[in-house]
Amino acid sequence: MTIRVLIIDDSATMRAVLAARLSGNPDIQVVGLANNAAEGRALIKELTPDVVTLDIEMPGMNGLDFLDKIMTLRPMPVIIVSGLTAAGSDSTARALALGAVDCYCKTDYSGAAMQDGGKLAAMVRQAAQVTVRRRAPEVHHMADPVRAISAGHGRTNTRVIAIGSSTGGVEALQVLLRNFPEDCPPTLIVQHVDARFAPAIARTLNQASPATVQLAEPDMPLKRGHIYLAPGDDRHLMVAGANTLHAKLRPGELISGHRPSVDALFASVAQRIGVDAIGILLTGMGADGAKGLLAMSQAGALTIAQDEASCTVFGMPRVAISLGAAQVVAPLGRIAQHAFS
Structure with missing residues (x-):
């Protein structure tokens, strides 16, 4: 064709x-x-x-x-x-x-x-290969999870949230992060994108999110209310540390065809954090993140995949679901509610 x-x-x-x-x-x-x-x-x-x-x-x-x-x-x-x-x-x-x-x-x-x-x-x-759907305004509105968190409900033991996305991911992240509470657990994101545009993407997401979005830096301490985007400059983003957590950026071989790789981030969270973590896999082509999400699930973390109907490309979530890695499959506009309820 x-x-x-x-x-x-x-x-x-x-x-x-x-x-x-x-x-x-x-x-x-x-x-x-x-x-x-x-x-x-x-x-x-x-x-x-x-x-x-x-x-x-x-x-x-x-x-x-x-x-x-x-x-x-x-x-x-x-x-x-x-x-x-x-x-x-x-x-x-x-x-x-x-x-x-x-x-x-x-x-x-x-x-x-x-x-x-x-x-x-x-x-x-x-x-x-991408199926682009007409934007549905209602996807941006949902029950406000910020009130639930402030009232003392939700997963109060969550130490880290890890998110992976690729094709269609910047749009999806903007929708997802606007529903994050201002004092969300430290959140790390690997989005497949040209590294030269990563700083501008962090600024764009920061405008949409109640929490602070910034580029991850080597050995940066992970703080509540902060969201860290992989800079995408040929280094993998991972979680390091024990009692005090920090971002780790290191060069290395491609993992699942990518550097930075969602699988690398998820695997580090599974190993370091285990049950007190949440993994979220969004729209994207290929399979990066599926094995890492499975590792997180097996370590006891809550794992969520975006559903087919709301994905730009139902690639990465589809593979994760087929592996049994996703405990929850949800429309984009409901993912934050699952994470914080």
């Missing part, structure tokens, strides 16, 4: 570069080129592409506003094409939170080199 791609970018040069990077692949067809949101909208209606690549900074309606309309009215897999300026990184993080499935950096390759080693084509192939 041929994957039909629409490229939306206000730069004629960049449109040509992106088209050249895709056109040599027999399974990918560039069906249209648009230089702004208005043209893009018309071509989406006319061509019904399988995947859209979208520039953020465009005249008229910017890419973020256009992406919001796409995800609300006609959801489809969108790859954001972004620069690495501070503003570009923040916009990319917001785009991922709106539902973009991946981000492709314009500055990965010098000049206007026509080939990128197949990176964009690989992103397109993955994006084509």
Whole structure:
């Protein structure tokens, strides 16, 4: 099956570069080129592409506003094409939170080199496997777990919460973390994302969460009310310590095809914390986190997997469920309630 791609970018040069990077692949067809949101909208209606690549900074309606309309009215897999300026990184993080499935950096390759080693084509192939659903506003609202925690209910013995996510994960994390209490147990997250966008993603999630979200640093003490995002710079994020817990970042081989790996985080929590932990596995392609979630479950921790209906990609949770690793399978908007009730 041929994957039909629409490229939306206000730069004629960049449109040509992106088209050249895709056109040599027999399974990918560039069906249209648009230089702004208005043209893009018309071509989406006319061509019904399988995947859209979208520039953020465009005249008229910017890419973020256009992406919001796409995800609300006609959801489809969108790859954001972004620069690495501070503003570009923040916009990319917001785009991922709106539902973009991946981000492709314009500055990965010098000049206007026509080939990128197949990176964009690989992103397109993955994006084509994603089922993007129309956003349901009610998923953002649930019984407020903050009141339950303050009233002394819930799992008061939880020392650590560990979360893993991949494709669609930034959007899912934004929904999940807004339902966390301000004084939540120390929480660690491995999200598969380009490390260059990790600081902006932490800032975006911090705006959504009552707790403080920040990038994890080596030997950083783990505190209540803080959520630590793996920086994604070729180091695994794990929990270390005994009575006093801290974040451990270390290089190493790929685990389950990734570095940082959700399996590495979950395995360390299973070993160090055991029963007084919660593991949450969200949307994502592949199997990273499934074995680690099983280890956490076997160590006595509460383990939760996102259900198929609310996943962008029901890959990682599906494998975990098939292994018997998930004690609870829940819609995204109810996961926090299971964790804190």
